Amino acid sequence: MSDRSSPSSELDEAALARGVREGDARAFEQIIRAYGARLLAVTRRILRDDDAARDAVQDAFISAYRSRRTFNAESKVSTWLHRIAVNAALMKLRSQRRKPEESIDAILPGFKDDGHHAQQFAAWTEPPDERVARKETTVAVRRAIDRLPESYRTVLLLRDIEGLDTAETAKMLGLTANAVKIRLHRARMALRALIAPEFQGAQP
Numbered sequence: 001m002s003d004r005s006s007p008s009s010e011l012d013e014a015a016l017a018r019g020v021r022e023g024d025a026r027a028f029e030q031i032i033r034a035y036g037a038r039l040l041a042v043t044r045r046i047l048r049d050d051d052a053a054r055d056a057v058q059d060a061f062i063s064a065y066r067s068r069r070t071f072n073a074e075s076k077v078s079t080w081l082h083r084i085a086v087n088a089a090l091m092k093l094r095s096q097r098r099k100p101e102e103s104i105d106a107i108l109p110g111f112k113d114d115g116h117h118a119q120q121f122a123a124w125t126e127p128p129d130e131r132v133a134r135k136e137t138t139v140a141v142r143r144a145i146d147r148l149p150e151s152y153r154t155v156l157l158l159r160d161i162e163g164l165d166t167a168e169t170a171k172m173l174g175l176t177a178n179a180v181k182i183r184l185h186r187a188r189m190a191l192r193a194l195i196a197p198e199f200q201g202a203q204p
Contacts, residue, residue, distance in 0.1 A: 017073040023065070031077060032061060038078075039085040045157055046089040047096075048146065056092050060085040086162060090172055093154070104149050107190040144194035152187035159184050 019027025039060060044053040064071075064084050071080055145153055158169045159180070170180045 013077060014073075016077050017071070017075070020064075020068055020077060021071050021073045023068055028061070028065060031064075031081065035078060035081050039081060042082060042085050042162065043089040045161065046086070046154065047093060052092055052096070053089070056089040057085060059092070060088040063088060082162070083164075083168075086158065086164070087172060090154070093150070104152050104186055104190050107148070107193060108186060140195055141191075144191055147194055148187055148190055152183050152190065155180055155183040156187040156191065160188075 016027055016030060018024075020031065036057065039057045040053055043056040043060070044050065047053050047056060060081065064081060067084075145156060148156065154173065155169060158164045158172065159166070164172070166177050166180050166184075169175075170177045173180070175183075
């Protein structure tokens, strides 16, 4: 059974999209109710500060209203809003930077002279987003992600948690696609090193 108060159904989504494009105040009230909490979760992951996250969501809705005429009414409103919220959070993050970026080298796993890892890692075939989805590992993974240097943490969040592709991540961060791939690889390696102790005892 569909929920009439939610834009999740195809009919509601289409009507909502038309209302957004036309600048219908009721449509914007509906998307604020329907997506506000979800967008707050997105901006909070990036900014790690409740007040800044709320400000970013407010900026995102203002930006969405101002750019409503460029919205493709055939697209999903939720996807459109998600991209705007991510961008608003990244803009606020850039404005808040006050200290030099720390190196990720101290977190990355070490290697022996023969090229093998200095640490013994248990098999880990799940990507970070699937690890986060499992309740028993959510806190540990989130805590480890927060320990990553900002530039690596942001790339990891955008690619593995928020689901942006390489090209879009590169555009939002002002990087080349290759730079995104390198940072993502190093971030994943560092994350694996950070959370390995959490899961050593949980392996069969």
